[in-house]
Amino acid sequence: MAAREQIEQLEVAIGHSIIGQREVIRRLIIGLLANGNLLVEGLPGLAKTRAIKSLAKNLEADFSRIQFTPDLLPADVTGTDMLYRDEHKSEFRFHPGPIFANIVLADEINRAPAKVQSALLEAMEERQVTVAGKTHKMPPLFMVMATQNPIEQEGTYPLPEAQMDRFLMHVLMTYPPVKDEVSVIELVRGEEIAAAGASATGPTAMPAEPATGSTVIPQQAVFDARREIAAIHVSDAMGRYMADLVEASRHPANYSDELARWIEIGASPRGSIALDKCGRTNAWLEGRDYVDPQDIHAVIHDCLRHRLGLSFEAQGEGISTDRVIDQLLEQVALP
Known part of the structure; x- marks a missing residue:
């Protein structure tokens, strides 16, 4: 089976258990194929943890x-040397x-102090961990998905800019449409009924048949993709377009007074690299x-919403980073 068919199967399979978050599922797949790490932000109960578990x-x-x-x-994150006798x-x-591990869920990453958050930096960027002077390589398939809650600030530690920049994408999860929420209710109810039925039959019961389309996708499909x-x-024109978008964030006065x-702070070169990686993955x-x-x-x-630093004036006016990016798209000429 071709790599694209297997990845499509993976996306469909995730969609069976994550309803109403199609864009988030697509971002998970892009992050996986682009060999990057994701920061997922959303209110409690929007299936952030469930999404990465389903993947x-x-x-x-x-x-x-x-x-x-x-x-x-x-x-507690990287591991340590232990004495064996x-x-x-x-x-x-x-x-x-x-x-x-191949897929690591860093749940509520902003609840840990910066020293612990920084323990992820080497693993996320260099794909290795150094403990007691020795380097330990991560597996070939490695992806960190960190989650954070945007409304709770007490007892949290904002991620430093250096770590934010190491995430390939910053994905926002929003409430699902009403129609999809009805499907969510039905899905969870069905899972509870299935779990209750399995408990009632006892440990001697025969295992249930796997659901249609539940075939596990091999890692090789990801590497082939x-x-x-x-x-x-x-093309050269598309490469210049990506660079121009990032350049506009660094010298906004050359494009518009609003920008x-x-x-206040433009995107780093990692922003251009992220646009290239994710753009090629989306095209594929x-x-x-x-x-x-x-x-x-x-x-x-x-790719850019976590790499732009907004001015105090913009924050005071309630200007979102997404609105700023929309303005960048309007001001930079298409190739």
Whole structure:
């Protein structure tokens, strides 16, 4: 089976358990194929944790969850050397932490202090962890999805800009439409009925047949997809368009007075790289072998919203980062 067909199966399978969040599911797939990390922000109960669990369940991958709390230590994330003794000798051996998995859920990452948050930096960027002077490599398939709640500020620690910039995309989750929420209620009710039925039959009962379309997608499909995405054509004009969008965020006064008032800090070169990676991935998912402006427009908000620093004046006026990005798209000429 072709890589695209398997990835489409994965996206459909996630959609069976995550209803009303189609855009978020697509962003999860883009992050996975683009070999990046995601920061997902949304109000409680919007299925942030359920989404990443569903991705891991339908993919041949090891899953690990780290519940961030104020008393967490860096070693609780990365692991530590432990002393092992037997009759003949004593030695220190590295005991890997929960970061050593294919898909890692950093739940409520802003509840841990900066020292613990920084423990993720090397793993996210370099795909390795250094403990006691020794480097330990992450698995070839590795992805961190961190979640945070935007409304709770007491007892939280805002992520430093250096760590924010290491996330490929900053994804926002919103409330589902009413029609989809009815389907959510029915889905959860069905799961409760199935769980109650399984409990009633006892441990000697025969296991239930797997649901249609529940085939686990092998990791090789992701690696094959990445090879095909690497071959997606990006014209010189499209490359310049991506660079111009990022450049406009750094020198907004050259484009409009509003942008000059709103933007204090522009996007880093990681913003341009993210646009290129995610744009090519979106083109591949849409079945094209080249990138066009609609691919960039599809991912630019997720790629830049955490890389722009808004001025005090913009924050006072209630200007959102997404509105600023919309203005950038209006001011920068299409290729």
